[in-house]
Amino acid sequence: MPSKKANFVYMQLTTYISDLLYRYECVIIPGFGAFLTRYKSAHIDNSTNTFNPPSKIVSFNKQLQANDGLFANYVASVEKCSYETALQKIRSFTSQISRELSEGKTISFKNIGEFSLNEEQSLQFEPLQQQNFSTSAFGLSSFVSPKITREFYKETVEALEEKAPIIFTPERKAAKSYLKYAAIAVIAMSAIGLGSLKLYESQVQKFNLAERQKANSLIENQIQEATFVIENPLPVLSLQLPKHTGMYHIVAGAYREEDNADKKVEQLRDKGFSPLKMEPTRYGLHQVLYASFEDRLEALNKLSEIKRTENADAWMLVQEIQ
Known part of the structure; x- marks a missing residue:
């Protein structure tokens, strides 16, 4: 049975993994596997009428086990110990997990998910659905909204139209015809004014284009006539310096x-x-x-x-x- 000190180290390391998942898309546990996060946009569950905010979904890949230094460096910086000491703690951590899984236990990583072995002794990971590692969605939670039944109001309006139909009298129709002719006259006058405006704009554009071409031609002639002489030009200096940027x-x-x-x-x-x-x-x-x-x-x-x-x-x- 693991000691209290071993359990404390176990809880601390799972907390460190959770912290890193908020910042990185891949956190490798050397000798065990890698946690990967994938962005998922906001969506609606039509079966429950639930609105879900954007999130980062966690998955696990057992094939990625090579040490990339991220987890060990983070442990060393938080616990103020050497890199080698941090690696030793991680090795003890993964050994404890493997031992408990072989005994048929289910291993729970706080705020991340659970590990277990199936009947074929293959590692299974079940992520914690409520956890969201997207910092952009901090403070947002899912909520349920009742579905809007637009068909109900449509049927109500149709029933009212059947009971109170709209009837146009001859006087109203005659007035409507006068309005139609008046609208046609206004459109015709607007078209004439618009045509005159377009003609004026076209003439202005042609004039501007001609003047611009004259100016460009004058500048090109002046450039061709100019002569530049540089005595004792400086030699070309080529420097090749190694660049070490990034994290x-x-x-x-x-x-x-x-x-x-x-x-x-x-x-x-x-x-x-x-x-x-x-x-x-x-x-x-x-x-x-x-x-x-x-x-x-x-x-x-x-x-x-x-x-x-x-x-x-x-x-x-x-x-x-x-």
Whole structure:
């Protein structure tokens, strides 16, 4: 039976996962799987007449287990511990989950959902339907509104028309015919005035176009006659500087000795990378970066490529750098 301390760590880590789901679309738990969020627009449930606000729906993918550094870095920053200590806590966390699932228990992640194994021993995830991870919908809740029955009012109006039909007398019809001729006369006069206005506008546009063409022709002639001579032109200066911007950085290694970090930078530069040596961390480590990215998925793809072809121990750092 897990101790009280183990249960406390378990509850804390599930809370951290919930916090990250408000900010990111993918939160990977190393060695266990990834929580993914997907935006869903506001909609109406016609069966219950319920109006639902926009939301972020949570799903789970067991195939995404490679450590991208996001969860471990967040745990380390919140609990003010080293990155290695945070990884050890996550490993204990996933081991406890796997053990309890194999015993047939249902594992509940607070504010996220529940995990269990089916008869084929496959992992099943049931998200918590009431939870909404969309910050743009904060404070909005679902509500029920009765359906508007427009057909009822239509039938009532038709019944009133049958009881009190509208009858036009001959005098009214005669007056209506005079009004019709008067309206035709007004339309004819308006058409004549509109035609005159259109003719005037056309003449003005033709005049403006002719004057604009004259001005353009004069300017082109003056430009062709001008001669520009620059003595002793300055040489073209070409600078190629590595750019490391964004929150997602692929780390080649962290070194206690700065000389070792400098050697790693030279090695990566010889291989065609644009490495960057960061300022020492609060633990005195000098981290060397392969590259930095604005987009998280692009960074994950590059990390997989580097792990496969260059450095199996590379990992992702998620933070702002100066």
